[in-house]
Each structure stands twice: as C-alpha cells, then as structure tokens.
Amino acid sequence: MQVNIAKKAAGEKAAAYIQPGMTVGLGTGSTAYYTILRIGELVRGGMALQAVATSADSEQLAREQQIPLVPFAEVQGIDLDIDGADEADEQLRLIKGGGGALLREKIIAAAAGEMLVVIDESKLVKQLGRFPLPVEVIPFAWELTFKQLAAIGAAPVRREQEGQPFITDNGNYILDCHYRQIRDAAVVETQLNSIPGVVENGLFLHYAVKLIIGYADGTVKEIIRHGPARRSF
Template sequence: MTGELSPIDKAKFVAARRAADFVEDGMRVGLGTGSTAAWLVRCLGEMVRDNGLRIKGVPTSTRTAELAREVGIEVITLDEARWLDVTIDGADEFDGQLNLIKGGGGALLQEKIVATASDQMIVIADAGKEVETLGAFPLPVEVVPFGWKTTQALIEETLISMDVLGRSSTLRMNGSQPFITDEGNHILDLHLNRIGNPRQLALVLNQMPGVVENGLFIDICDVVVLGFGDGRVELRDINEGTVQHDKMDFVEGDNLFGDLAD
C-alpha cells in the first residue's frame, strides 16, 4: 500500500472486512455502490481468490459490476438471481432506527431495488455517517428527464407542507452536463437540513409524477457495521436489538486495497 490510509479509510476498510464475514459459500449477494461498498467488493474478491469462496454478485451500478469482475466475483443480473441472501452497501446517513439516506453515488434506484429483494440488508459505514436526525446530507431524488424542471417545482412546492427545515433543490451535474443515472434519469438533490418525518416524506415524493425513486431507505436496513479508524467495529442489529463490538486487525502492507484510498 502506497502511504498510510486516513482514519476514515481505515474505518471503511475494517467495516467492510467485518461485513464480509456475513457472506457464505453459495450465496447470492447484492453489491452496493460507492467508496465504502468498493472496500467490501475488494474484500470479497480476496476471499474468492484466496479462500475459494463461491458467490454470485448482483451489482447496483455499472462501476460496481466492473470492479466485481476485476476482482474475480461472478456477476449476474437480479433477474437471474430472482432473490438475494444478503445485500451489503454503504450509506450517506443513518439514524438510530437504521433509516438511511442513500444516493450520493447516483445509484439509489438500483440500490433500493436490490436491497428490497434481499433477505437481509447490511450497511457498512464510518462513524461520521451516524446522525440523530436525517437530512444534513442532501436527499437525492431520481427523476425522469422529461419535464424535470416542472417536477422540481412540484417537489419544492410540496416541501412547504413537510416537516423539513430547507426546501431548495439542485440538479446534480457531471461537469457542465446533467448527471445521468444508469437508468438514464436525472437526480435532484434536496437541501432539507432536517427531515422530521422521513417515512411521510418518502411516501409523498414517490406519489409525484416524474419522480422515479427517492433516497430515503425506510425499514430496509437490518444491520449496520460501523467502523472506526483504530480498527474497532460495532455491529447494530435492529431486529435483534443487539450491539456487538469487535476489533479487526489492519495490515498496512496489504496492497489489495491501495487504489481505493481517497
């Protein structure tokens, strides 16, 4: 590994390493998108290479699919898998009830479809992703390109009656052009600051014409694996009501993950 990883990257690494223990031989595994999920894909690739782990991965984006193939994971579609044993993904925010905001990487639609088609969803995160109330991270909403400005205006008008602190939104850009999702849609980022009733907001947003899906994941996550820069890991199981603490060994010389450092 070239240079020492930052504490945040170490936290992501140990969370991913611990979450990989949930994956067993023969499983169909949903593979998330984003910087934290990339650590998990690399960990699973190492297990495939070194331990003979046999799994089938269902990626939530084209870039995750490329990485999975690169590290030796067999990639199949969700239609081929039909149902998954587990999905492991990151999150932009999570609260005490393990409700999430996701979509910072632009793959929220496929991420939500894959997560809800799984027996269990596990989120891997560093401690900075935990919040008392969702909303500090902009809420992504995937919208169809046709009439997106009208959809944006409708969303902002509707937010007046919602329990939120902010009501502005911005079209996500990729350089000088709108960001395009894998499904060919745009993303509006809602700057809400605080979401008082995320369940209500998720339902209202998805009733609007032009909205494809929103980044609120309510009652979907089962376990959060929280990593810390010193190698500590905390597992919170919302169904069992348990909290478990572990300590993972971190090998600084392991260069399998060197290209994932921010």
Template sequence: MNLKQLAAIKAVEMIEDGMKVGLGTGSTAYWAIQEIGRRVKEEGLRIETVATSQASEDLARELEIPILPFSEIPHLDLTIDGADEVDPQLNLIKGGGGALLREKIVASNSDKLIIIVDESKSVETLGAFALPVEVVPFACEWTLAALERLGCKPEWRVKDGEQFVTDNGNYIADCRIERIEDAPLLEQQLNRIPGVVDNGLFIDMASIVIVACSDGTIDVRNRK
C-alpha cells in the first residue's frame, strides 16, 4: 500500500453517515474516492457528494458514490483533497492537477477541509513547487506580463504538446518562485491582477492535514 493510500484511508475514516462530502482532484484524492467507494459498497455508507473536477466525478459515478448537483447541496460537512505543498501553519499550494479554482470554491464551502499528503509534500516554506495561477484566455499575454512584473517567473502549462485548458476553459500559468516569504500577501497581490481568476495558495483553509510517513506512521496535524 502506498503512502497516499494510507493517508486517504485515515481521512475517509472521518466520514460519517448522512454527511455531505466534497471530493478532491489528483493522484491523492483518487485514493480517497476509491476508499469512499469501498465504504459505500461494503459498509452501506450513506453520503451525498460533489466533485471538484470531471475526472473525480466520473470516478465517483463508476464506484456508485452518490453525486449531486451543486444546486442541491448548499453546504458541505467536509472535503477531502490532496496538496502539492503544506507548511507548518497548514497553508497549502494546490493546483498541480489543474483544478485549483473548483477546489477552492468547494473547500471554502466546507465546514472542514481535510488534506492528505505523503511526507514529501511537507515543507518549511512554500514555493519549491511551482505555484499555479488560473488565467482567463482573453488578453492572457498581458496577464502573463503582469505576473512577470510581480517576479513570479510564469510559464504556461502545456499538456500533450498543447496549452493546458482547465475544466473552466481557462489557462494555467505555473509560477517558479522557489521561496514564498509572505504567502498571504502574495495571494492578495495575485488576485488583484485583472485576468487572474484565482491562484493555488490556500491560506488558513485546511482544518486537518494527514501526512503519511515512509516508516508507516500517520501524522495528523490540526489547525491551532
């Protein structure tokens, strides 16, 4: 069993009958959805869910996890998702899977955001992982130039030789910052740029971070 799967199983233990649950996106969230599907099938777990990406929604339907339209779920009890980096204050970089906007919308409408990672994602300071910024296509060259002026060293994300397009029809600029000294300030500066939809800094949003360690232990970190 890999570390991501270990962390996912621990997180899914926190889901109770009757809960409304947000399903994250990416390689770690994949294992959480798999474990939720197992509980639904084998334990008769009764929940309602929404998904942060088409890929996660498709997987949930395949596993017969009840998926509802957002219009039918006003609020979520918890969301389980992964992260690309997490610092000691439980601030995050997310968006490596390209679903940062949907993930942030779902997380902000959840009573709890449970993040699952392996120990390689735990860092002292955010920034080694390139920070994703979602950008509207209109005049995107100007938005990229504004990111450059901010010192973000942005590069358009490419997939299969073509510019990556999110489920929302937007582009992703991956910003090579290396070390983010003031993550809350940078989040505000990025979102003030016209053309930026949102960015992958999740500040003061995670309630619990579950870290699977290479020695087989699980480190559960709660927001203070």
C-alpha cells in the first residue's frame, strides 16, 4: 500500500495527543487508519491505554495492531475520539459517513470528552455539501423515507455495493443526499432528523474541538474550536 504523506502526517499528529491510561475512540477512514497504526506502535512500545472502535473495519485493524479493546458495557468514559471526515470547514463542521459508519461514529463522538478530526488538505472546504451527505435509514419502507428526503430537496440516491444495497454495520441502508451546497447546516440537520425512518445523518456540527490538516509536504495545520468543552457521560 502506497503511503499517503498528507494523511499520515495528520493521523500521526493526532496520536501525539494521547496520554497513558486514556480510553480512545478509534475512527474510521483512510486518515484515521494512520492514527490507528501509530497507536499500535505506542501500545507495543509500552503505553497503557484502551480503545473502542467505530466500525468493524477499525476494530479489526486495532486487533491486528494489538490495541486493547474494551467492551462498551465496561466503558466508564471516552477521553479522546480521533476520527476522519469527508468534508470539514474552518468552523469545524463536518460531513462524515463516506465509509458507512456515521451512526457509530456519532455515538462515540458524543460520548467523548474531546474529538480530534484528521483530514488531508483536499477535505477542507469553504462550504459543506460538495460531498454527498450520507443519511442512514432503516430498510423498512425505505422508499417512503426516500420520497420524503426528495421532497425537501435532498436529491437522495440509495448507496449500492456490487449491485446490491449497501448495508451498514447496523443492518441499515444509506441514502446519499446531493445538496451540492449546504447553506444552513443546522436547518438541514433538523429537517433530516424529523423524518421517520431516518436513523442518523452525517452532519457533525458541534463535536470536533480540533481539526488537524495534513499536507502533501508532510506539514500539518491545526484549527481549534474555542469555547467551553463539551460534556460527555
């Protein structure tokens, strides 16, 4: 596998914020991949930590890297969640779910004391919406949910894999919504969440506290959200 310098730089920079004894949320995607590899190096080097994964793919990679995984029933709190994004703006608003793990990713992000987001420079945008917004829906009567999304101008397309509906780790479908530009993300989020059949949407508006951007020359830039820290459980 060819190394992506920008993604590797961002992913490894995020891992530098991990402290011994932390419980860490392991994100999903091509940039979070490098974070997990680096966490594996830290663990094998003697750092004590434990982790929870946001997807089956991340869980498998964590096991390969010998990262201790803790059952959710035993989680007392998640100190730090490190995840990627399909799009991010300078206000740290995100579109996630290109890999299909948006529901689990949002559950972990909401439970974490802090969320760090790792991206390469191509994912930083002035306005969200160029990347289709994933919306996870239950399979029952999905056609009706589809019609309601179409009625609000979301331009949904059912995601498919090898000619069959893409199935999330939770057994649901994903409708990718082609807004092109999302002018008011908070309004769109409210609209989506009010439609019966919608399980979750890929807008992450108030979760990230730090955005770590990797560049092709190996440098990184950080954008920090200022204000009170979010509370987790």
